[in-house]
Amino acid sequence: MSHDLQDTISLLSRTPAALDALLRDLPERWTQRNEGGTTWSAFEVMGHLIHAERADWIPRVKTLLEFGETQPFAAFDRWGHEREVQGKSLGQLLDEFARVRAQNLDELRGLHLRQEDLEKKGLHPAFGPVTLSALLATWAAHDLTHLHQISRVLAYQYRETVGPWSVYLGVLQCTGHSAAS
Amino acid sequence: MSHDLQDTISLLSRTPAALDALLRDLPERWTQRNEGGTTWSAFEVMGHLIHAERADWIPRVKTLLEFGETQPFAAFDRWGHEREVQGKSLGQLLDEFARVRAQNLDELRGLHLRQEDLEKKGLHPAFGPVTLSALLATWAAHDLTHLHQISRVLAYQYRETVGPWSVYLGVLQCTGHSAAS
Numbered sequence: 001m002s003h004d005l006q007d008t009i010s011l012l013s014r015t016p017a018a019l020d021a022l023l024r025d026l027p028e029r030w031t032q033r034n035e036g037g038t039t040w041s042a043f044e045v046m047g048h049l050i051h052a053e054r055a056d057w058i059p060r061v062k063t064l065l066e067f068g069e070t071q072p073f074a075a076f077d078r079w080g081h082e083r084e085v086q087g088k089s090l091g092q093l094l095d096e097f098a099r100v101r102a103q104n105l106d107e108l109r110g111l112h113l114r115q116e117d118l119e120k121k122g123l124h125p126a127f128g129p130v131t132l133s134a135l136l137a138t139w140a141a142h143d144l145t146h147l148h149q150i151s152r153v154l155a156y157q158y159r160e161t162v163g164p165w166s167v168y169l170g171v172l173q174c175t176g177h178s179a180a181s
Numbered sequence: 182m183s184h185d186l187q188d189t190i191s192l193l194s195r196t197p198a199a200l201d202a203l204l205r206d207l208p209e210r211w212t213q214r215n216e217g218g219t220t221w222s223a224f225e226v227m228g229h230l231i232h233a234e235r236a237d238w239i240p241r242v243k244t245l246l247e248f249g250e251t252q253p254f255a256a257f258d259r260w261g262h263e264r265e266v267q268g269k270s271l272g273q274l275l276d277e278f279a280r281v282r283a284q285n286l287d288e289l290r291g292l293h294l295r296q297e298d299l300e301k302k303g304l305h306p307a308f309g310p311v312t313l314s315a316l317l318a319t320w321a322a323h324d325l326t327h328l329h330q331i332s333r334v335l336a337y338q339y340r341e342t343v344g345p346w347s348v349y350l351g352v353l354q355c356t357g358h359s360a361a362s
Contacts, residue, residue: 017202027188127345134344141339145352148332155325161184162322163315164308171326174357
């Protein structure tokens with residue numbers, strides 16, 4: 001399937017407003033609870049998205065363009081969001097995500113990537129050689145995996161309240177939980 | 182887990198704007214494609230959400246309050262969205278969903294339900310007796326199951342483009358598909 005960079009940017013540019021519309025001022029009963037154990041609340045997912053904007057996508061794009069396959073991407077700290085969320089409100093995290101995403105998209109556009117650039121390769125620490133196309137597509141799909149997660153974490157709070165309907169609600173049967181990225 | 186009606190209304194009032202921010206003017210490469218076979222695109226899911234606003238939630242609330250357990254809810258046509266989407270653009274569906282949701286929330290607020298009303302029961306055609314609490318919680322969880330579905334359907338379009346990262350992206354491993362409701 002071909003990769004149109006404008007399609008990727010279209011998705012990436014919409015996620016902050018979608019999460020803002022869903023989560024801002026939503027009661028904490030929804031936003032601060034998780035799925036048990038060390039799983040993440042919607043609040044923590046927002047911290048993770050901000051951390052990935054700072055540490056993952058654009059830094060990896062730059063490493064790929066500068067060093068190709070000669071230098072692996074820096075490892076990504078999956079618990080890096082813990083610093084991002086300290087002392088912050090959900091509203092502040094939503095503002096921050098919108099701000100860093102807009103900056104990163106400006107930076108991406110400023111690279112003036114051409115179609116043939118998407119085939120350039122970098123070195124993923126676990127996968128080995130990966131294309132710029134796959135890295136950028138993953139940036140967008142990563143938004144979607146966390147929107148998917150947030151909708152599931154919110155629904156989880158009503159898993160008993162919905163009574164017998166739980167068997168019909170796919171979101172309560174989801175096993176698609178993400179691993180490290 | 183107790184059911185606070187205001188929590189449910191908070192969620193229900195946010196979904197239209199969240200879907201609007203995510204989907205409006207997004208390229209059709211994202212919004213018009215499905216997961217294969219007779220699965221739904223994001224466009225079709227929007228039609229289903231509108232159809233459920235007209236035929237499912239508030240009509241069932243009214244049947245429950247008027248007839249209790251003496252009359253079952255009308256069956257819901259899971260393919261009723263086919264009429265809703267004919268000749269419409271996605272923008273029109275987003276507008277329509279926001280309009281009918283706002284009307285229905287006005288109607289819900291106008292019922293002035295008290296906490297004890299939530300324990301009243303109606304008759305589901307398959308489940309038998311169900312509480313008003315469960316019906317209203319399911320209305321909110323149904324929004325979330327379709328937000329969950331839409332994020333998955335969108336991600337599906339990049340299932341190959343993300344290359345090796347597909348193994349890390351939970352949304353590409355999701356098995357939480359909804360049945361009839």
